[in-house]
Amino acid sequence: MPKLSVIIPCYYNEDNIPVTVRELIANEASFSPEVDFEYVMVNDGSEDGTLQALLDFRAAHPGKVRVVELAGNVGSYNAIVAGMAQATGDCMAIITADLQDPPELIVPMYAYWQQGFKIIIGNRQDREETGLQQLLAKVFHHLMKKIALSNIPDGGFDFVFLDRQVAEHIIALQERNSNLFYLMVWLGYPYVNIPYIRRKRQIGKSRWTLKKKAKLFIDSILAFSFFPIRAISVVGLVLGLAAFSYGLYIIGLRLFGSQEPEGWSALMVVLLFVSAFQMTALGVIGEYVWRGLDAARKRPLYVVKEVYK
Known part of the structure; x- marks a missing residue:
């Protein structure tokens, strides 16, 4: 039955x-x-x-x-x-x-x-x-x-x-x-x-x-x-390439004697954006770490x- x-x-x-x-x-x-x-x-x-x-x-x-x-x-x-x-x-x-x-x-x-x-x-x-x-x-x-x-x-x-x-x-x-x-x-x-x-x-x-x-x-x-971790890696890579390209641009201006841009406001925006991304990335990683800790404790x-x- x-x-x-x-x-x-x-x-x-x-x-x-x-x-x-x-x-x-x-x-x-x-x-x-x-x-x-x-x-x-x-x-x-x-x-x-x-x-x-x-x-x-x-x-x-x-x-x-x-x-x-x-x-x-x-x-x-x-x-x-x-x-x-x-x-x-x-x-x-x-x-x-x-x-x-x-x-x-x-x-x-x-x-x-x-x-x-x-x-x-x-x-x-x-x-x-x-x-x-x-x-x-x-x-x-x-x-x-x-x-x-x-x-x-x-x-x-x-x-x-x-x-x-x-x-x-x-x-x-x-x-x-x-x-x-x-x-x-x-x-x-x-x-x-x-x-x-x-x-x-x-x-x-x-x-x-x-x-x-x-x-x-x-x-x-x-x-x-694994999308959140992969997304952090992709965004980090894109930001790294953008920073490298901009660095080459600044070096080029210095070598060829051109006037360097004065963009303090632009610099602050970039700094705040990168800082916000870093804190977000740490938060996502922290979520994974906390879940690993919670599983390791083996509470019922x-x-x-x-x-x-």
Whole structure:
């Protein structure tokens, strides 16, 4: 009997949980009766009533729900890894707690898994959100496809279905300051892409702030691309050639007795530009060095406070 683990990271989702779990349970009717379901709900340091809502769900469905309470907030990606480590299913679906991703998509995902695919991606073909949020998302995923991983689907994704073998690889890697879903594609397994339209959030307010989005953008580039370091090298080479050429020009003026240019203002502009580039280059290099230090310390990605089985 195949067992399907549905992993849901939860952060301030007190009002979402009752609605989400109701739809998840109703979605079980679309599966064959021999499929055994397990719900792994990870409370990622929420300080509202999220934990109690999860425990109520567990009490209503004994033996089917596992609630993982983390000691503090570690971010949704690390919370998902914690859920993977606790899940016991042969395959796993990762879905958000706010119902922006349709649970009914798990049905065709499971069908592809039965055909032998180890990764099935629910790809956001479009979004019901409008304005700046939609624009930033499109720009982010377009850049990632161009400079990081060319084989990721357009539009981005965080709704995936994976085989237990893939989950074990992710757990073993214990990679920090990265993009968990890009890491799944990086493993190299062939995947199936199922496009869908991401729903607009109906309940509660998203905690996915601009600061968190900026960190994810930086993490994704530095974890999967050498573009920043290569860009520094190219700009440095161009500036070096320009300085060498200008130096030859000044020497030529001195040798042939011509009047040398007096450009104090131009000199200051060049000095400020080069200094700004140097500080930027040091910042990029520092980001790489800090990530190396963070990995070398080998601190755990998360700390489990309690598991309610």
